[in-house]
Amino acid sequence: MMIRVAIVGFGLSGRVFHAPFIHILEGYQLTHVVTSRQQEVNALYPDVAVIDSTEALFKQKCVDLVIITTPNEQHFPMAKAALLSGHHVVTEKPFVIDSKQGKELVQLAERRNRILSVYQNRRFDTAMLTLQRLITEQRLGEIMQYEAHFDRFRPYAEQSKWRQQDRPGSGILFDLGSHLIDQALMLFGQPERVFADLAIQAEDGKTNDYVHLIFSYQSRRVILHMGSVVSSQTPHLSVQGTRGSLIINQLDPQEGLLRAGNLPGDANWQQVMNDQQALLNLAQENTVNITPEKIDCQPGDYRRFYQQLASCIENNTENPVSAKSALKTIELIEACYLSHAQGRWITL
Numbered sequence: 073m074m075i076r077v078a079i080v081g082f083g084l085s086g087r088v089f090h091a092p093f094i095h096i097l098e099g100y101q102l103t104h105v106v107t108s109r110q111q112e113v114n115a116l117y118p119d120v121a122v123i124d125s126t127e128a129l130f131k132q133k134c135v136d137l138v139i140i141t142t143p144n145e146q147h148f149p150m151a152k153a154a155l156l157s158g159h160h161v162v163t164e165k166p167f168v169i170d171s172k173q174g175k176e177l178v179q180l181a182e183r184r185n186r187i188l189s190v191y192q193n194r195r196f197d198t199a200m201l202t203l204q205r206l207i208t209e210q211r212l213g214e215i216m217q218y219e220a221h222f223d224r225f226r227p228y229a230e231q232s233k234w235r236q237q238d239r240p241g242s243g244i245l246f247d248l249g250s251h252l253i254d255q256a257l258m259l260f261g262q263p264e265r266v267f268a269d270l271a272i273q274a275e276d277g278k279t280n281d282y283v284h285l286i287f288s289y290q291s292r293r294v295i296l297h298m299g300s301v302v303s304s305q306t307p308h309l310s311v312q313g314t315r316g317s318l319i320i321n322q323l324d325p326q327e328g329l330l331r332a333g334n335l336p337g338d339a340n341w342q343q344v345m346n347d348q349q350a351l352l353n354l355a356q357e358n359t360v361n362i363t364p365e366k367i368d369c370q371p372g373d374y375r376r377f378y379q380q381l382a383s384c385i386e387n388n389t390e391n392p393v394s395a396k397s398a399l400k401t402i403e404l405i406e407a408c409y410l411s412h413a414q415g416r417w418i419t420l
Contacts, residue, residue: 073386078104078129078159080150081141082113085164088330089193090139091117093375096335099382104129126150130157137385139191140164143234144241148173151188155180160187160385166250167398169241171406174399181395187384189391190398191377194251195258197324198348198372199309203259205370206318211354213315219295220255220309222248222323223302229277236279243279244298245270245405252296254393254401256287260294262400263287265417268408273301285408288417316354316362324348324372336375345371 077094079086082105094102095117102120105113106129110122123129129138130153138154139162140147147163148170154161155177167190168174181188194200199220206212229236235247245268256263271282281300286293297306309320325344334341348369353362380392404420411418 073099075100075382075385076103076134076136077101077139078106078132078135078137079139079141080106080126080129082107082109083141085141086139087112087116088327089164089191089374090141090162092330092335093378094139096337097375097378097382099386100378104132104135126153130154130159136160137162143239144169144246145239148177151177152180155184155186155188158184158186160189162189162191162381164191165254165398165401166190166241166246166405167395167402169246169402171399171402174395174402178395178399187381187391188395189381189384190393190395192251192254192393192398192401193374193377194255194324195393196372196374196376197255197326198345198369199320199324199350200255200258201370201372202320202350202367203309203311203318206352207259211315211352212311212313212318215260215292215311215313217293217295217310217312218256218259219297219307219311220252221297221299221306222252222308223297223299223306225303226281226300227274229274229281231276231278236274236277236281238278243270244281244300245283245408248298249283249285249296249405249408250401252298253285253404254398256294256296257397257400257404260287260289260292262404262420263289263294265419266404266407266411267417268411270409270412273299283408316352319351319353320369321351322348326372326374336373348372 094100104121137160140150141164148168265288267286269284270280273282283298285296311318352367353364377392383389384391407418
């Protein structure tokens with residue numbers, strides 16, 4: 073079976089994070105793109121039909137899967153229309169900007185017997201895959217503190233970018249926060265309580281670009297931090313367990329490779345991915361003496377999302393990122409906004 077795919081939007085997300093994988097992976101065929109950037113699309117994919125409206129797209133009977141990469145507040149109405157038209161749907165993260173919308177889409181997909189998934193590609197980052205391997209091997213013991221940073225240096229707001237405008241679904245909490253929260257949920261499940269501190273730090277900023285979250289799980293603490301005025305590198309991931317710790321300094325390199333036009337399987341791609349290392353500090357048996365060592369990371373692989381999705385559509389296997397799991401991220405984002413507004417812990 074060939075899964076015929078339409079992408080709605082051809083900005084950074086559609087052009088860099090979706091189209092290349094649909095183009096190279098077996099079992100998929102990119103047939104349509106909804107965008108005003110016809111020349112840009114056809115320069116890369118000359119056989120793809122470019123159309124200018126979702127209304128025209130949703131009438132297409134030769135499309136199986138619709139990928140929505142538009143601004144966040146458009147995810148809900150577009151996903152709803154695509155499901156009502158009989159298509160399987162992938163939305164970019166965040167799933168939606170209101171949990172009530174998410175619940176409606178989950179129920180609609182179930183009634184229509186359609187697959188609804190959310191592109192939480194950073195479940196397949198090198199840091200996540202490496203940490204999951206170490207947890208499976210029980211090398212770190214019980215995780216007591218988990219701290220993840222997603223920092224950038226953007227001290228001046230760019231008003232031309234919708235994510236930095238004062239509009240529904242904008243801001244770093246919905247943008248990067250949806251990644252870090254999803255990863256925490258995947259690893260540890262739902263916390264008992266959450267506390268959030270949000271701020272606008274960039275000059276002329278209109279929406280949150282600093283976020284510090286604390287999730288409480290009995291004795292475990294999960295700290296998620298996003299900043300846009302951070303010029304020196306902070307560790308991306310710091311995990312402290314009863315047997316030792318894991319430190320990963322660098323963000324997964326796949327985004328940079330994709331932006332530069334590299335594709336999985338390229339020689340440069342393989343070299344960069346295989347060069348990723350982490351610092352592992354483990355206690356010697358029955359002592360408190362720590363032995364540091366560098367280890368090779370598990371290579372990240374965003375292809376896994378679409379490979380698993382194809383199997384889900386064709387063979388009814390597990391959805392790589394179910395809408396129900398993505399909905400939990402939205403509910404936590406809402407709890408974080410409430411915590412910041414009221415200046416207190418929110419019990420879930």
